Amino acid sequence: MSVYNNALHIGKNVRRFVNQRTLVRLFMYVFLSGLVFVFIYPFLYMLVTSLKSPADFNDISVEWILNELHWDNYRLAFTALEYPRRLINTLVMTVLCILGHVISCSFAAYGFARFKFHGKGFFFTALILSIIIPTETIIVPLYQVFSKLNWVGTQLPIIVPAFLGFGLKGALFIFIFRQFFLSLPSSLEEAAAIDGCGSVRTFFNIVFPMSKSSIMVCTVLAMVWHWNDFFEPMIYLGNQEKFYLSVVLPSIYQLVEGVEAGGMQETLFNDGVAMAATTLIVIPVFIAYMFLQRQFMEGIEHSGITGE
Amino acid sequence: MKKLTIGKRKRLTGYVFLSPWIFSSVFLLFFPITYSLLLSFSESVAAGSFSLRFIGLEHYREALLADNDFIYSFLYVLKETVVKTPVILVFSLIIAIILSRNIKGRGFFRSVFFLPVLLGSGYVMRQLLGQGIDQSAMDMARGILLPQMLQEYLGPKISDMISSFLSIITIVMWKSGVQIVIFLAGIQKIPASLYESARVDSATEWEMFWKITLPMISPIILLNIVYTVISSFGGDSPMVDYLKYRGFSLGESEYAAAMGWIYFAFVLVTVGLVFLFMRRFIKEAE
Numbered sequence: 221m222s223v224y225n226n227a228l229h230i231g232k233n234v235r236r237f238v239n240q241r242t243l244v245r246l247f248m249y250v251f252l253s254g255l256v257f258v259f260i261y262p263f264l265y266m267l268v269t270s271l272k273s274p275a276d277f278n279d280i281s282v283e284w285i286l287n288e289l290h291w292d293n294y295r296l297a298f299t300a301l302e303y304p305r306r307l308i309n310t311l312v313m314t315v316l317c318i319l320g321h322v323i324s325c326s327f328a329a330y331g332f333a334r335f336k337f338h339g340k341g342f343f344f345t346a347l348i349l350s351i352i353i354p355t356e357t358i359i360v361p362l363y364q365v366f367s368k369l370n371w372v373g374t375q376l377p378i379i380v381p382a383f384l385g386f387g388l389k390g391a392l393f394i395f396i397f398r399q400f401f402l403s404l405p406s407s408l409e410e411a412a413a414i415d416g417c418g419s420v421r422t423f424f425n426i427v428f429p430m431s432k433s434s435i436m437v438c439t440v441l442a443m444v445w446h447w448n449d450f451f452e453p454m455i456y457l458g459n460q461e462k463f464y465l466s467v468v469l470p471s472i473y474q475l476v477e478g479v480e481a482g483g484m485q486e487t488l489f490n491d492g493v494a495m496a497a498t499t500l501i502v503i504p505v506f507i508a509y510m511f512l513q514r515q516f517m518e519g520i521e522h523s524g525i526t527g528e
Numbered sequence: 529m530k531k532l533t534i535g536k537r538k539r540l541t542g543y544v545f546l547s548p549w550i551f552s553s554v555f556l557l558f559f560p561i562t563y564s565l566l567l568s569f570s571e572s573v574a575a576g577s578f579s580l581r582f583i584g585l586e587h588y589r590e591a592l593l594a595d596n597d598f599i600y601s602f603l604y605v606l607k608e609t610v611v612k613t614p615v616i617l618v619f620s621l622i623i624a625i626i627l628s629r630n631i632k633g634r635g636f637f638r639s640v641f642f643l644p645v646l647l648g649s650g651y652v653m654r655q656l657l658g659q660g661i662d663q664s665a666m667d668m669a670r671g672i673l674l675p676q677m678l679q680e681y682l683g684p685k686i687s688d689m690i691s692s693f694l695s696i697i698t699i700v701m702w703k704s705g706v707q708i709v710i711f712l713a714g715i716q717k718i719p720a721s722l723y724e725s726a727r728v729d730s731a732t733e734w735e736m737f738w739k740i741t742l743p744m745i746s747p748i749i750l751l752n753i754v755y756t757v758i759s760s761f762g763g764d765s766p767m768v769d770y771l772k773y774r775g776f777s778l779g780e781s782e783y784a785a786a787m788g789w790i791y792f793a794f795v796l797v798t799v800g801l802v803f804l805f806m807r808r809f810i811k812e813a814e
Contacts, residue, residue, distance in 0.1 A: 331549075
């Protein structure tokens with residue numbers, strides 16, 4: 221009798237549990253789908269505007285539904301950007317900088333996360349300070365350094381600092397890695413030390429392969445930030461030949477603004493072209509992100525070693 | 529070879545890992561910082577000339593006592609940071625927890641929530657919507673999140689209030705992409721075995737969140753707080769815009785440097801306080 225009662229009781233609990241779960245799940249999907257709209261809005265705006273024809277720009281009734289898809293904007297943007305050559309420039313720079321940042325920043329971060337030494341507090345404060353200070357405010361002395369080295373006019377001022385833990389948001393990447401290393405149990409490293417493995421080798425053979433998720437975070441962020449950054453490249457590159465896509469974009473915007481200020485909305489060079497250029501720049505990095513985030517999920521599901 | 533004690537050797541190894549960074553920081557960090565510090569205490573002898581004269585705290589006095597724009601932008605940024613940081617953090621944590629679950633289409637959702645970051649850094653988002661982000665978020669909140677009928681029903685005053693509230697929320701959401709990615713990585717690093725054993729002990733989801741998820745990602749929470757605070761103070765904030773305006777457009781780089789030092793010292797102290805405050809909650813695996 222009591223066994224039967226127990227079974228009934230359990231059954232009821234299970235049913236309630238299931239119902240609650242489906243409800244929570246349903247709520248989650250509704251919540252997410254609602255939010256998707258907010259997040260996708262600027263992107264949709266960009267896509268729609270990039271296909272607007274001059275006639276549609278003048279028609280106030282046209283906002284989201286276009287009368288025709290005006291692919292000419294893309295043709296114009298493609299030429300104005302000198303797309304193929306600059307795409308390759310940007311790609312090479314971004315890949316090199318990601319590589320440099322992931323290696324150099326994780327290396328320095330490991331020192332901050334695991335070791336005690338004199339002056340650590342001082343250096344850590346300096347690290348935080350260099351996250352806080354925007355590059356724009358110290359660009360003059362930085363320029364002096366690079367011009368002493370004869371690097372101005374080349375890509376070296378952008379790429380070399382990335383390999384030393386500096387460069388665009390390099391200090392932030394060190395800080396990110398440090399925090400992730402702190403949440404990593406140190407037992408494996410201790411075991412390696414007992415087996416006579418040196419610290420540097422421990423780092424490269426054990427810690428680095430174990431930190432796939434933090435590497436992914438830094439890869440994704442470094443990719444997006446380098447891809448879109450135009451301030452430092454604009455200052456250092458000098459030569460038009462070496463320009464990245466992001467550096468050309470502001471000049472296209474300025475051109476468009478100039479044309480519009482002249483009251484020539486109907487001309488071919490309008491907001492549509494600016495948005496088409498933006499789309500052309502964003503699409504490659506968006507595709508790369510979708511690919512990376514899939515890797516990211518797989519990487520996490522397969523790495524069981526971090527568990528104690 | 530000299531024999532070193534374990535402690536000494538450990539100390540030296542720390543320097544090994546930091547040596548490339550320390551070496552380059554002399555040129556890329558300490559030199560620029562010293563340069564701008566010296567600049568802030570001096571003025572140029574003649575307009576456009578590079579030779580400087582030491583004038584002590586003159587610029588600092590001017591910034592703190594005489595420059596209304598400086599104080600105004602400072603307080604504005606401070607208010608924005610205090611209000612928006614907690615909202616961004618809670619929102620991104622909720623989204624990250626949902627996206628770390630095994631739900632259908634999470635790849636799609638993850639891509640969507642990162643979209644504003646793809647557009648947002650650099651030049652794109654700023655120019656994307658001609659009138660600037662605030663205005664377009666307002667329009668969006670008014671037109672889409674708050675339907676026309678409802679607006680008419682509520683009357684202009686209340687619907688204005690709601691739509692400006694919604695537009696603030698929208699901007700906050702657009703700004704949380706990076707935090708979502710960082711939280712996601714942190715949450716997914718938590719070993720599944722912890723949750724399994726908690727489930728065996730019949731812990732509820734709610735308990736597991738407070739007893740497992742939150743403590744396990746405490747270093748990541750600190751990271752996100754610091755990142756949110758710093759990015760709210762730096763980058764595109766009106767304060768930095770004002771610094772650039774005085775420094776570059778008006779050519780008063782000495783004065784801009786002094787303002788910068790007051791401002792960045794304040795941010796550094798704020799971040800230091802965050803560290804001190806969080807120390808109590810953080811389990812550091814050392």
